Amino acid sequence: MTVDRRSVLRSTARLAALTAAGGLVAACGDDTTGPAPGQASFAARAQPSHLNTVGPAATGAPAVASGSPTAAPGAGAGASASTQPTPGAPPASPPLAVNTPDEVVNGPRDRKQVALTFHGQGDPALATAILAAAEQHGxxxxxxxxxxxxxxxPAMARRxxxxGHELGNHTQNHLDISTMTPQQxxxxxxxxAERLQKLTGSIGRWFRPxxxxxxxxxVREQAKLVGYQHCLSFDVDPRDYTDPxxxxxxxxxxxxxxxxxxxxxxMGHKGTADALPGILAGLAGMGLSAVTASQLCA
Incomplete structure (x- = not known):
């Protein structure tokens, strides 16, 4: 896969890495010339082709480790033709910037874009309303x-x-992953990842603890063993889960x-669904557009 190195030039500010939970995290598109301590250089790793999140998985992709399904179409546990991506799926997500860090907290600050990321759980009617409101605003x-x-x-994955949205992995049961053993x-x-692979043909690009x-x-090490080169954090938390x-x-x-x-x-909170149209209108008034995390980090 060809990496668009011109995207690196669009980041004009060097964003300091944040030291947290025993490792370094940073902004995607940071123009640092070398890897942070304890991190491998992104340029030294090939981005797996199966991590295109909104299109069919590419053939020949590496396997998911330790008994999980392979990322190639048809290779997942229990996979069959009925579990593969539907024809006419949206185009694959763009390749990430060459120096995207292991854990992304924010994108380049000079872009007029933001990534709205959602915890995917709860009432499917609320989830569908959120997706529809986003689509109405582009x-x-x-x-x-x-x-x-x-x-x-299961139908929510394809929905x-x-x-045109993006899917990522937020664990199987949403327990406190930081307190688990490595195997857990x-x-x-x-x-x-197995669920995502079975339903869409891809494990997705991002993992969030x-x-x-x-x-x-x-956790970063275990995510990489499964096939996730990048974790996705955040820098804005309006605490909508408290239902204010x-x-x-x-x-x-x-x-x-x-x-x-x-x-x-x-997604599982009515206040969030009700707030989204106003949020999108407010972002537009600030000259900001909402894009996927992959688009923000391309």
């Missing part, structure tokens, strides 16, 4: 799904992708957001 979302939710609502953490990540803003070193009401969610978000922000939101 916005694209990144949904970090919980695998047990996909077990209950998300068919709307691996299983939580791999089981959700459950019950933690940042992935610690152990749509007006409060909207006000908190718009006060904190800026170009390049990655925002953490939750």
């Amino acid at each position: 916005a694209r979302l990144t949904v970090m799904v919980v695998g047990s939710w996909l077990d209950q609502q 998300i992708l068919d709307g 953490a691996h299983d939580e990540i791999a089981q959700c 459950s019950a933690a803003q940042y992935a610690n070193a152990m 009401g749509a007006d409060v969610v909207q006000r908190r978000l718009l006060k904190a957001v800026s170009g390049g922000s990655v925002v953490a939101l939750h």
Whole structure:
């Protein structure tokens, strides 16, 4: 896959890495010339082709480790023709910037774009309303799904992708992954990856730890073993999960957001669904558009 190195030049600010949970995290598109301590250079790794999140998985992709399904079409556990991506799926997500860090907190600050990322769980009617509102405003979302939710609502995976949005892995059961053993953490990540692979033909590009803003070193290592080169954190959290009401969610978000922000939101809350049209209108008034995390980091 050809990496678009011109995207690196679009980042004009060097963003300091944040030290958290035993590892370094940073902004995608940071123009640092070398890897942070303890991190491999992104340029030294080939981006797996199966991590294109909104299109059919590419053939010949590497396998998911330790008993999880391979990422190539038809190779997942229990995979069959009926579990492959539907014809006419949206185009694949763009390649990431060459120096995208292991854990992304925000995108380049000089861009007039933000990534609205959603915890994928809860009432499917609310999830569908959020997707529809985003599409009406021309916005694209990144949904970090919980695998047990996909077990209950398998049609939501295709609904998300068919709307031009992006799917990522937010563990199988949304437990506190930072307190788990390495094997337990691996299983939580791999089981959700298996659901994604079976339903869409891809494990997705991004992993986000459950019950933690940042992935610690152990969790990052297990995510890589499953096939995720990048974890997705966030720099804006309006705490919509506390159900403060749509007006409060909207006000908190718009006060904190800026170009390049990655925002953490939750699908299973009515206040969030009610707030989204106003959030998107407010972003537009600030000259900001909502794109997927992959688009923000391209």
